[in-house]
Amino acid sequence: xxxxxxxxxxxxxxxxxxxxxxxxxxxxxxxxxxxxxxxxxxxxxxxxxxxxxxxxxxxxxxxxxxxxxxxxxxxxxxxxxxxxxxxxxxxxxxxxxxxxxxxxxxxxxxxxxxxxxxxxxxxxxxxxxxxxxxxxxxxxxxxxxxxxxxxxxxxxxxxxxxxxxxxxxxxxxxxxxxxxxxxxxxxxxxxxxxxxx
Amino acid sequence: xxxxxxxxxxxxxxxxxxxxxxxxxxxxxxxxxxxxxxxxxxxxxxxxxxxxxxxxxxxxxxxxxxxxxxxxxxxxxxxxxxxxxxxxxxxxxxxxxxxxxxxxxxxxxxxxxxxxxxxxxxxxxxxxxxxxxxxxxxxxxxxxxxxxxxxxxxxxxxxxxxxxxxxxxxxxxxxxxxxxxxxxxxxxxxxxxxxxxxxxxxxxxxxxxxxxxxxxxxxxxxxxxxxxxxxxxxxxxxxxxxxxxxxxxxxxxxxxxxxxxxxxxxxxxxxxxxxxxxxxxxxxxxxxxxxxxxxxxxxxxxxxxxxxxxxxxxxxxxxxxxxxxxxxxxxxxxxxxxxxxxxxxxxxxxxxxxxxxxxxxxxxxxxxxxxxxxxxxxxxxxxxxxxxxxxxxxxxxxxxxxxxxxxxxxxxxxxxxxxxxxxxxxxxxxxxxxxxxxxxxxxxxxxxxxxxxxxxxxxxxxxxxxxxxxxxxxxxxxxxxxxxxxxxxxxxxxxxxxxxxxxxxxxxxxxxxxxxxxxxxxxxxxxxxxxxxxxxxxxxxxxxxxxxxxxxxxxxxxxxxxxxxxx
Numbered sequence: 183x184x185x186x187x188x189x190x191x192x193x194x195x196x197x198x199x200x201x202x203x204x205x206x207x208x209x210x211x212x213x214x215x216x217x218x219x220x221x222x223x224x225x226x227x228x229x230x231x232x233x234x235x236x237x238x239x240x241x242x243x244x245x246x247x248x249x250x251x252x253x254x255x256x257x258x259x260x261x262x263x264x265x266x267x268x269x270x271x272x273x274x275x276x277x278x279x280x281x282x283x284x285x286x287x288x289x290x291x292x293x294x295x296x297x298x299x300x301x302x303x304x305x306x307x308x309x310x311x312x313x314x315x316x317x318x319x320x321x322x323x324x325x326x327x328x329x330x331x332x333x334x335x336x337x338x339x340x341x342x343x344x345x346x347x348x349x350x351x352x353x354x355x356x357x358x359x360x361x362x363x364x365x366x367x368x369x370x371x372x373x374x375x376x377x378x379x
Numbered sequence: 380x381x382x383x384x385x386x387x388x389x390x391x392x393x394x395x396x397x398x399x400x401x402x403x404x405x406x407x408x409x410x411x412x413x414x415x416x417x418x419x420x421x422x423x424x425x426x427x428x429x430x431x432x433x434x435x436x437x438x439x440x441x442x443x444x445x446x447x448x449x450x451x452x453x454x455x456x457x458x459x460x461x462x463x464x465x466x467x468x469x470x471x472x473x474x475x476x477x478x479x480x481x482x483x484x485x486x487x488x489x490x491x492x493x494x495x496x497x498x499x500x501x502x503x504x505x506x507x508x509x510x511x512x513x514x515x516x517x518x519x520x521x522x523x524x525x526x527x528x529x530x531x532x533x534x535x536x537x538x539x540x541x542x543x544x545x546x547x548x549x550x551x552x553x554x555x556x557x558x559x560x561x562x563x564x565x566x567x568x569x570x571x572x573x574x575x576x577x578x579x580x581x582x583x584x585x586x587x588x589x590x591x592x593x594x595x596x597x598x599x600x601x602x603x604x605x606x607x608x609x610x611x612x613x614x615x616x617x618x619x620x621x622x623x624x625x626x627x628x629x630x631x632x633x634x635x636x637x638x639x640x641x642x643x644x645x646x647x648x649x650x651x652x653x654x655x656x657x658x659x660x661x662x663x664x665x666x667x668x669x670x671x672x673x674x675x676x677x678x679x680x681x682x683x684x685x686x687x688x689x690x691x692x693x694x695x696x697x698x699x700x701x702x703x704x705x706x707x708x709x710x711x712x713x714x715x716x717x718x719x720x721x722x723x724x725x726x727x728x729x730x731x732x733x734x735x736x737x738x739x740x741x742x743x744x745x746x747x748x749x750x751x752x753x754x755x756x757x758x759x760x761x762x763x764x765x766x767x768x769x770x771x772x773x774x775x776x777x778x779x780x781x782x783x784x785x786x787x788x789x790x791x792x793x794x795x796x797x798x799x800x801x802x803x804x805x806x807x808x809x810x811x812x813x814x815x816x817x818x819x820x821x822x823x824x825x826x827x828x829x830x831x832x833x834x835x836x837x838x839x840x841x842x843x844x845x846x847x848x849x850x851x852x853x854x855x856x857x858x859x860x861x862x863x864x865x866x867x868x869x870x871x872x873x874x875x876x877x878x879x880x881x882x883x884x885x886x887x888x889x890x891x892x893x894x895x896x897x898x899x900x901x902x903x904x905x906x907x908x909x910x911x912x913x914x915x916x917x918x919x920x921x922x923x924x925x926x927x928x929x930x931x932x933x934x935x936x937x938x939x940x941x942x943x944x945x946x
Contacts, residue, residue, distance in 0.1 A: 240784040257440065265439055302785065309782060322779050325442045341778040341792075346434035346441070354793070355774075359431050361607045364737035366566030371732070376773055376795055378433070379609060379738060 217279035219271065220263045228294075232278050233258050235294060239301055240340040246353040249344050257343035258336075261325060270327060270335070277332025281305070308333040351378045387413040387638070388941075390660050390675035392645045392690065394418075395495025397910040397926045398681035399623025399631075400538075404934035405679070406636035410941075413673060414628075414637065415662060417644035417682075421468075421492040423624040427614025429464025438463050454486050457875065460499050460612040468498050468614075478819045478832040485833035486874035487685055493641050494624040495683070496877070499612045502591045502620050502740070503766065504544050505920035506535050506555040510751065514807075515916050517753075518760050521713065521810035524915045525887045525896035528555070534928035541630075542621040542927070543597040545741070546589030554746040554764075554920070561594045562587045566735045568727055568769040568798045569743050575859035576745070583748045583855070588741040588766065591621035591924075602626065609738030620740070642666050646828050647694040648678060648703055648906070656905045656946070657703075663826045677905050677937050677946065681930065684714070684911035685816055688882035689831050691893075691908075692818045704883070704900035707891050711882050712815040714835055715808040715917040719876035720869035721845045722765065722803030723852035725861025730798055734771060742768035745802065745855075747919055749847070759843035763806035763919045765852065772796030800856060803867075804848030807919040809840050810881055814873070835873040878922050880911035898933035904946045909933045 216229055225233075237249035237258060249255070262274050284304045285293040293301060310331065322330060326338035344350050351357040356375035388410035391401045398414060405412045434440045441462060448456040451473040455461050461469060470489035479485050490496045509528045515521035532555070539558045547562040565573065565587055573585040592611070593604045602625055603617030611620045618625030631637040642665040649672070651658035659672045680687040688711050694703035702710050749755065749762035772780075777796040781788060814836070818829035837845075849866040856864050873879075886892020889901035898913050900906040909930035911922060918925075940946045 241789050242786050244786050244789060261439065261442070265442060265445075305784065325439075327445075337778070337784065341775065342440055342442075345774050345792075348433065348435045351433065351435070354789075357433075359433070359608060361737035364564060364607045364735065364739040366564040366569070366735045366739075368734055368736035369732055370734035370795065374734060375793070376734075377736070377738070379773070 215279070216282050217272070217275040219268070219275065223263055225259055225263060225275075229275065229278055230255065230259060231294060232281070233262075235301065236281075236305065236336055237340045237343070239298065239305060240337055241344045247349050249340055252344050252347040252349040254340055254343035254347070257347075258339045261339055261343075265325065266327070269329075273329070273332055274335050277308070277336065280332070281308075305333070310334070387411050387673070387675040389413070389677040389679060389937075390415065390673060391679045391681055392660070393495060393681035393683065393686065393910065394493050394623050394628065394639065394641075395490065395681065395683065395910075396497040396500065396623060396923050397930045398495070398679070399497060399627030400927045400930040401679040401681050401909060401934055402623075402631040402637060402639075403627040404931050405677070405938070406631040406634040408934070408938045409634075409636065410677070410938065411636050412631070412638070413675060414631075414639045415643040415645055415660070415673075416493045416495070416639065416641045417665060417686075418490060418492040418495065418641060420641040421494060421498075421624065423494075423618070423629070424614075424616035426467075426492070426624075427616055428467060429462075429613040430616060431608060432464050432613070455488060457486055458488055458499075458877070460610075464610070464613045465499065468492050468612075475824060476830060478822055478830045480834060483834060483836050484872045485835045486872055487831070487833070487879070488874065488877045489683070489686075493639065494622050494628070497622040498614060498624060500622075500877075500923060501921070502611060503744070503921040504539075504542070504546075504557075504589050504591050504924040505744070505746075505764075506557055507531070507918050507920065507925055508553050508555050510553045510747075511916065511918040511920075514761060514918075515810065520760065521916050522884070522886045522888070522891050525885050525892075530896070531925070531928050531932065534932040535924065537931055538924060538927045541600075542591045542626060542924075543593045543600070543602070544589055544591055544924075545594040547586050549584060549586050549746075551584060551746055553748075553751055557589070559589070560597070563590070563592075563594060563739055563741050565743060566769055567730055567733045568800060571730075572769065572800055572856075572859040573743070576855050579858040580748070580855070582751070583745060585743050585745045588744045590741040592740055593619050600626075605740065607737035607739060609740060611740045644826060644828070645682065645690055646670075646826065647690060650694065650696045650699055650703055650903070652696070652698045655903065657903060663828075665826075668826065677941060678907065679930075679934070679937075680906070680908040680912070681910045684879045684882045684914075685831055687908050687910055687912045688816060689818065689828075691883065693829060699902070704893050704902045704906060706902055707889060707893060709884055709886075709891060709893050711817055712812045713810040713881040713884055713915075714814045714816055714833075714873070714879065715810060715881040715914070716835075716873045717808060717876040717878045717917060717919060718763070718804065718806035718837065718841050718845050718848070718871070720803065720871035721848045721867065722767070722801060723849060723856055723864055723866040724799055724801035725856035725859075725864040727769075727798040727800060727860065728862050734795055739768075742766050743802075757847070759840050759847065760809065761807040761840070761844075761919065763804040763844050763848050765802040765804050765848075767800060767802030769798055769800035771798055800859075800861065802852050802855065804844070804852065805876060805878075805919050805921070806841060806844035806848060808917045809838055810884070810916055811838055816882060833873070837873065878911070878917070880914035880917060880922060883908045883912035884915045885913050886915060897936040898929055899937070899940075899946075904940075907933050907937055
């Protein structure tokens with residue numbers, strides 16, 4: 183296992199004592215079937231790495247930490263494995279496989295071997311036309327459950343996992359568990375951050 | 380004194396908003412009082428395990444536990460206040476089911492702990508006016524209330540002084556002012572909308588919500604003031620919002636006259652034909668299933684509109700073959716709720732350099748303005764009020780509205796989105812004999828108590844109100860300058876406003892009502908019902924303060940009667 187992958191698993195909270203199951207190990211060595219369902223409650227290492235790369239692509243590290251540092255990949259892993267139904271899980275994993283297939287088709291290599299720009303092109307191709315109208319925001323069900331397509335599942339989970347993380351609460355957002363008062367005329371300026379609710 | 384060995388001066392069934400008040404008022408008058416609560420014990424403060432719990436410590440970051448909720452909380456999960464931060468307060472629907480016609484569903488939202496729904500309520504408190512108390516008499520729907528505003532006004536004051544109500548004086552005859560603590564502030568957009576509504580519709584007003592949350596220290600109370608963390612329904616260990624747990628039960632406890640028993644479901648009341656009184660209460664221990672009898676001189680049913688009527692319907696005897704105190708046949712009928720879940724929301728341009736600070740556990744209120752006079756030609760009787768609030772769209776909504784991903788996407792989510800204001804109506808429900816709850820003829824719960832069975836649907840009047848609520852909401856938001864407006868109607872079923880009432884109504888005539896003007900059963904002098912069951916009509920305002928005031932008033936009467944030897 184190379185250094186990068188070890189760090190990734192640590193980020194996922196799966197590093198210590200992780201033993202890949204035999205089937206997982208085989209998938210890892212032979213080029214994984216990315217749409218394969220989890221074994222023993224864990225996705226294959228290549229699926230995890232793809233999730234991690236995609237989450238960071240959606241919310242990268244900038245002047246504040248990005249998705250990986252905020253623990254988003256392990257959150258997505260948990261939702262896909264524990265919370266999604268089998269059908270929802272399959273939509274998600276098929277999406278991973280589709281991205282991988284797209285990379286092979288366009289560039290003859292795996293998704294993870296592409297540079298960020300190429301990865302973004304593939305991901306952008308999956309984006310549905312924007313519905314755009316404020317007031318219709320509630321159409322995405324919590325967790326992008328149901329038959330919501332892969333792209334929206336991935337984006338919704340990344341956003342949820344990021345903005346509800348403790349790290350984002352303390353960097354990207356303003357965490358004041360006990361505000362103490364209400365000011366309906368408070369100002370927004372460039373230094374302001376949205377409140378953690 | 381344990382419940383087994385003594386006769387109590389009074390027995391209160393239920394520890395929610397009404398039961399807590401009954402306990403406080405009875406014990407403060409020196410009566411040895413037993414409170415029976417079907418729910419689990421819960422300690423004020425320590426029991427609020429979801430309080431201030433951040434998302435990263437909440438399972439699945441707050442996403443619903445779908446299988447569990449489907450299996451065990453099929454009804455309770457529909458509430459906005461139901462989540463992993465509050466689930467421990469709610470009823471388990473699988474353990475405590477009820478019955479309804481699937482074509483006419485009714486949502487019975489219940490708590491399952493000491494303090495009842497006073498822990499979970501939305502804390503909005505509005506006095507009724509004579510517009511409400513005279514409504515049945517004027518339009519002929521239902522029977523006349525046996526009381527008027529003047530009868531209850533001093534009791535509203537009594538309650539307000541103890542619970543602490545934040546609000547603004549408005550001088551409106553249809554929404555009498557009370558004894559208020561400092562009002563919470565409207566935010567910048569809400570003030571703009573209020574100005575525009577009042578400029579365009581002279582008969583309409585928008586005020587800040589009147590809420591049982593302390594905005595300043597309450598004289599004589601050690602409850603803390605609000606710190607604006609937001610979700611009161613998770614519990615408030617400083618006691619800033621009123622609940623039985625924070626307020627009435629501790630007051631009752633302090634008298635030394637209170638005995639509180641949790642896990643104690645009341646199956647029925649035992650009527651003594653010789654005296655015409657209730658002589659005993661049949662109690663089942665919810666953990667062991669053990670049955671026992673407790674005795675009290677006064678019985679106060681405060682088990683909620685549905686729960687209290689269920690107990691009475693299940694208390695049949697030779698003298699009361701259709702249920703206790705049901706000579707009129709009104710028991711279980713005239714079930715009402717408020718229309719709920721319809722309104723409009725609008726996006727506003729501007730005010731982008733404002734972003735309110737703190738999470739205000741309260742919104743705005745637009746009091747009823749329809750049918751205040753007799754000469755309006757509207758396709759419905761009575762009226763509705765609105766609750767709502769304005770805020771800026773946050774990251775979750777904006778992420779769904781913002782295409783793309785990456786650094787630019789992330790940067791764009793840093794700034795909050797545009798302002799949105801939403802107003803939703805609560806409409807009055809007419810009393811209707813066909814809307815009712817009964818005991819299921821065959822199905823029983825795990826204690827052998829017959830299940831409650833609902834038969835409820837909105838009448839044409841409520842459906843017309845729901846339509847008008849949407850039209851008026853759009854009209855007001857448009858007048859206030861909203862750029863994009865969408866109306867909504869969630870087609871909520873009965874019960875979903877959690878304002879169910881009317882199942883043992885008060886009245887002047889024993890032939891058509893269960894209770895008299897003091898919430899005393901016409902037919903059973905030592906029996907009082909002071910929760911939502913007692914309501915003769917529904918008004919359109921949130922009902923809890925009226926239950927509290929009626930309870931305090933009924934206790935005052937009952938104790939006087941007891942001392943005079945009349946009960």
